[in-house]
Amino acid sequence: MVKLSVCVGSSCHLRGAYDIIKIFESLIKQYKLEDKIKLTAEFCCGNCTQPVSVKIDQNGPFSVxxxxxxxxxxxxxxEV
Structure with missing residues (x-):
């Protein structure tokens, strides 16, 4: 199972982290990937000057x- 983490620290929270979580939840359900992707929240990825930080397993942070x-x-x- 792949771990998809969304930062919910102060900076990311203000930039829409919870909206991104909802988007990801919807897409996971839409594509029936509940058994393949574990969506989690994470506090501060250390990328606070960028848009919301997202990690895939230990890769990233990516700015979303x-x-x-x-x-x-x-x-x-x-597209994998």
Whole structure:
């Protein structure tokens, strides 16, 4: 199972971390990936000057916005 972590520290929270979590939850359900992706929250990835930080297992942090969250998800989980 792949661990998809979204930072919910202060900076990421203000930049829309919870919206990104909801987008990822919806996409995981839409593509029936509940048994393949574990979505978690993480406190501070140390990337506070960028958009919301996301990690895939120990890779990242990647910077994700509300606008590119779907594209990010599709790139890393559907185009593999």
């Amino acid at each position: 916005t509300r606008e590119n969250a779907g594209e990010f998800f599709k790139k890393y989980f559907l």
